[in-house]
Amino acid sequence: MVLLPNSTAPCALPDSPLAAAKPGIDACVHCGFCLQACPTYVNLEDENDSPRGRILLMRSVLEGTLPADDADVRTHIDRCLGCRACETACPSGVPYGHMLEAMRATLYTRQPPPLVARVILAVFARRALLSLALLGARVLRATRLPRLLSRLPGRMGFAFAMLASTEAPLRGRRWTPRGTGARGTATLLEGCVMRGLFRHTNAATKRVLRENDYALADTRGQACCGALHAHAGDLDAARALARANVAAFERSSAEWIVVNSAGCGAMMKEYGELLADDPAWSARARAVAERVRDVSELLVAAGPRPTGGPVLLRSNGGGTSAPLRVTYDAPCHLLHAQRVSLPPLQVLGAVRGVDLVALTDSDQCCGSAGIYNLVEPDTSDAVLAPKLAHIAATGAALVATGNPGCLMQLGAGLRRAGAHARVLHPVDLLDAAYASGERAAPA
Ligand code: SF4
Ligand code: SF4
Structure with missing residues (x-):
């Protein structure tokens, strides 16, 4: 002793x-x-x-x-x-x-975590296996079966509802950003779930940044950020993934590493602490972490440029008459871990024709928490229930939140509750409004 x-x-x-x-x-x-x-x-x-x-x-x-x-x-x-x-x-x-x-x-x-957690963590640590799993999920989603199967009882139904909620809720329209690139260069952390199931959001992120005068560069050799592993206590796996990302992003000359997933951004901003005891990597990890920004932080630094025009929802089969009621739920790892509170609201505030209504207890967790909703379903449901009631009270047609886990948790909860509201990332809304072709003239 x-x-x-x-x-x-x-x-x-x-x-x-x-x-x-x-x-x-x-x-x-x-x-x-x-x-x-x-x-x-x-x-x-x-x-x-x-x-x-x-x-x-x-x-x-x-x-x-x-x-x-x-x-x-x-x-x-x-x-x-x-x-x-x-x-x-x-x-x-x-x-x-x-x-x-x-x-x-x-x-x-x-005493290792439950089998389901070990399997998920093992898949996320292996790029090829994860890509295969996410490809399978995309194929299944394309069949629209998850919408139907989301009515199944229990966790199985909830899992299908999560997958169904990753469909883009807004009508896509091709548009070309007109920004100058004068603000400098950003490179996107593509992310595992974001790259696999929210490709529309990754594409929207790049477009809205270009529209706001950032140049975009690709970074090859990216890995999972390691957040799931760190939160589950598998610090060795988290550190191995962090080293891979530090090495990959060191090769990029971009000033900023932009992240559109709150959990991944929080993890990357803390790479310095994660690798603090590794003399070969600690300074390198700190240097990479200092370049990490949430997408909302970069957009707010540039304005963002205001938009105009109607936003089209898939769910109503066409246009909506303005104003479109939207509410915002703060991802815990953006609000509490990164202490980024106002920028996502400022991004939504730049979308003309939106009635942004406050959500009661938007600073409280939705119950997603990485793989928590799969391994602790009862407590996750108990945490989600008041969130859904608060969303219903807003009367919002869209719920914006900047984290894939929250998007799937809220989306699944709303779907299974029979609610009409749909979830989306704030940049998806900004992108759709820019796409309307009615961008306001620069001030
Ligand atoms: S707020 Fe909670 S964690 Fe902080 S000192 Fe008080 S009891 Fe401890
Ligand atoms: S669930 Fe409670 S104890 Fe755990 S991180 Fe959240 S506020 Fe802290």
Whole structure:
């Protein structure tokens, strides 16, 4: 046994990832300001499912008063969404997200995650296998069967509804951006799910950036960002993927690495911390991380240029008479992890003919949380239910959010609830409005 720094308690797990998170555990003063921000505490009403309770569990495991293979500890840590709303609420600056990753990495070396999680993580770590799986998903989506099968009960039906919700909700029309490229060059993290199932959003991202005077460059050799692996406690796999991306983006001379998936952007902005203990990679990782921007940040730096004209919805078979009611749900990893709050709203505000209505508790998690909705379905549903009720109260036809997991979770929830509202990425709406051909003249 070794003594913990700042504590007389012995450390039961020296050299574990959790031991490295000890300063964060010590920073918690148990004030409870984070409790009402925590979706699992609010929905389950158990202190063990709160940030404060989970930090106490981390301390207990670290000091050896609870064993690392304790089933209850595992349950409460597994139930954490990793949404990091507690970080935003915490006045003491407790870095909860990193502590959670360290706790999971420590627990999962003793008892691996469930089989479904291991399979998903293994597929995401292998580019060829993932491409094949996503190709299969696209073929299935093209048959329109997922729309029908989304009515099946249980998780199977929900999974089909998630796939059905990846269809582009807006009518595509070819248009050519007229930007100058004078703002500099950006290169897009293509992403795994974004490249596989949201190709329309990746294409829209490139078009709207060009329209706003950015030049675009491709980067070859990109890998999965590693966020799913880090959040699940597989830090070795996350670091291997991060190294691959650092090496790939170092080869690009683009000033900015633009990301349109909040979870991937948060991960890439934290590559420096992820590889901090690797002398060969830490400085390189920090340099790449400093170039990462969410697409909304780059667009707002350029305005973005205002738009005009009607936006056409697939679901109503044609045009809508303005104003089109739209609401915005903030992805946790954009709001709480990256602290990017206003830029997505400013992007939506640039779309003329849109009535942007506020969504109650838009800062609360939707229950997607990577693969959480597949491995913790009951808690995920409990977190999603109030979100769907708040969306229904807005009367919005479109819900905008900038993360593939949130797009699929909200899309599936709305579809299975029989709601008419559809989900889309903010850049999809901006792109459709530019495509209307009624772009306002530059100021
Ligand atoms: S708000 Fe911060 S310091 Fe207070 S209990 Fe929560 S994590 Fe601990
Ligand atoms: S990350 Fe989210 S679910 Fe987990 S403790 Fe913090 S607020 Fe609660």
